[in-house]
Amino acid sequence: CALPISIQHEFCHLINMLLDSAKQVVVAADRPPSELESLEPRVRSRLNGGVALEMSAPDFAMRLGMLKLRRATAKTDDTSLDISDEILEHVA
Structure with missing residues (x-):
């Protein structure tokens, strides 16, 4: 389900504000940012600028x-x- 463009713009703006304020941002998804095809390229690019880690379920x-x-x-x-x-x- 794709998010409306206006929400994606607000999300990207929020990420930028937090990072500009030296805050940490944690985003969780079931795949890497590059595979989040429903997101605008600008949002995907912003998420790709961070560290992406694959996490498995805890034993x-x-x-x-x-x-x-x-x-x-x-x-x-x-x-x-x-x-x-x-x-x-x-x-x-």
Whole structure:
């Protein structure tokens, strides 16, 4: 589904404003910027100017580690929180 041209112009303007202000911009897609054919060449070119990384889905160990970290963070807010490793392993 292609975005209307006006939205693409605003998106490109927003990226430029953020970068000019020394901000970082993170954009996620299911393919590299060069393959986003529904985008205007100007927007595609702007996205191609950054670093594009391919990311695979996290494996079990990483998902479990993320859940354990989240549990530890949540426990600081609610010390009565009790989620066993067994439950985390099932969710992971």
